[in-house]
Amino acid sequence: MASEHEDWSAWVGRHGPALVLLAKQYVRSQSDAEDIVHEAFVAFWRSRHRAEDRTAYLFTCVKHAAANWLRSRHRRDRREETCSRPETEHWFASDVEQEERQKELLQVIAELPTDQREVLVMKIWGGLTFPQIALALGISANTAASRYRYALDKMRTRLTMESMS
Amino acid sequence: MNDPEYTLEAELAAWQPGPVSPDLWKRIGNELSRKQLQSHIHRLPWFFGSAAAAACLLLAVLLYQKHEEAGKRVDASLQDLLPTLGAYGRALSQTPDALDQLLDRHAASTTIHAGVETNQPAFLTSSTVLQELKGNHP
Numbered sequence: 433m434a435s436e437h438e439d440w441s442a443w444v445g446r447h448g449p450a451l452v453l454l455a456k457q458y459v460r461s462q463s464d465a466e467d468i469v470h471e472a473f474v475a476f477w478r479s480r481h482r483a484e485d486r487t488a489y490l491f492t493c494v495k496h497a498a499a500n501w502l503r504s505r506h507r508r509d510r511r512e513e514t515c516s517r518p519e520t521e522h523w524f525a526s527d528v529e530q531e532e533r534q535k536e537l538l539q540v541i542a543e544l545p546t547d548q549r550e551v552l553v554m555k556i557w558g559g560l561t562f563p564q565i566a567l568a569l570g571i572s573a574n575t576a577a578s579r580y581r582y583a584l585d586k587m588r589t590r591l592t593m594e595s596m597s
Numbered sequence: 598m599n600d601p602e603y604t605l606e607a608e609l610a611a612w613q614p615g616p617v618s619p620d621l622w623k624r625i626g627n628e629l630s631r632k633q634l635q636s637h638i639h640r641l642p643w644f645f646g647s648a649a650a651a652a653c654l655l656l657a658v659l660l661y662q663k664h665e666e667a668g669k670r671v672d673a674s675l676q677d678l679l680p681t682l683g684a685y686g687r688a689l690s691q692t693p694d695a696l697d698q699l700l701d702r703h704a705a706s707t708t709i710h711a712g713v714e715t716n717q718p719a720f721l722t723s724s725t726v727l728q729e730l731k732g733n734h735p
Contacts, residue, residue: 440629441622448617466621474628524612534612556609588605 440477447487448473450558451494457549458498472497488567491554495569540590548583555580677702 448469455465455472472493476486483489524534541549547569554560554568555576565576677684680703688696 440625444617444622444625448621449614452617452621453614462618466618466624469617470621470624470628473625474632477629478632524614537609537612552609556606557614584605591605 440473443477443490444473447490447558450553451490453557454491454494454550454553455498457546457553458495458502464501468497468501469494471501485564485567487558488560488564491558491560491565491568492570495550536591536594537587540587540594543590544583544586548579548586551576551579552583678706 451469451472452462452465455468456462459465459468473490475497476490476493480486480489541552544552550569551565554565555562560568562573562576562580565571565580566573569576677688677699684699685696688699
């Protein structure tokens with residue numbers, strides 16, 4: 433059992449970037465994503481002792497917080513307003529010359545279904561294993577692995593098509 | 598290495614999400630500090646309530662004990678005060694001397710109150726029963 437004085441900042445430092453990225457799969461703007469991560473992390477920190485796998489549970493909290501956020505009527509208006517704005521914020525830290533490639537990748541990722549995108553983010557940037565992803569999303573490890581493979585297949589196909597055109 | 602899936606995976610992994618903004622750090626830190634403070638504050642009434650309840654319980658136990666002791670003293674003195682068969686029986690069950698002392702006390706008490714007329718009989722049983730109790734069978 434972790435002590436009460438366990439360092440929360442270590443958790444934010446280790447998982448924060450991936451959590452914000454995951455939140456961005458559900459909402460468009462950076463500030464909304466940070467709102468979700470803020471709520472999710474506070475909820476996680478209070479109930480983390482009950483979790484079987486804390487890292488997986490942290491990602492579950494983000495998904496739940498995002499679902500609550502999307503359900504909230506008050507925020508729905510803001511969401512609609514945000515969706516109408518063009519997406520200008522970047523997902524990744526990158527150099528100027530890499531921005532073109534990043535845009536291309538982001539475009540392809542954005543076209544993936546949400547359930548595949550969340551698996552992709554958890555696996556690649558969250559560093560979760562398939563069993564952890566399965567735990568976080570409430571699916572089987574096989575389903576998590578399938579979604580991941582489908583996502584990469586679709587991306588590869590799409591990128592190949594773009595490079596040919 | 599030439600597996601295209603691996604290449605794409607490696608390329609994606611090479612892109613690192615931007616760090617958490619200082620604002621988010623600050624918000625989480627403030628919220629957790631506030632929650633921690635709130636939990637301490639929420640525990641205070643429980644702490645004081647428990648302490649008060651414990652104090653009340655202790656007081657009740659002490660008062661009860663004191664009351665019991667006083668009651669026993671009053672009972673004992675009252676039981677021996679009147680010249681009843683029960684009082685003599687108890688005295689006799691202790692020692693024969695105790696019965697004599699009790700009889701002496703009652704005799705002295707009767708002497709003191711000799712000037713006061715009363716309808717209460719001095720003894721609540723006949724002398725025959727008393728003799729039986731003492732073991733002096735006729």
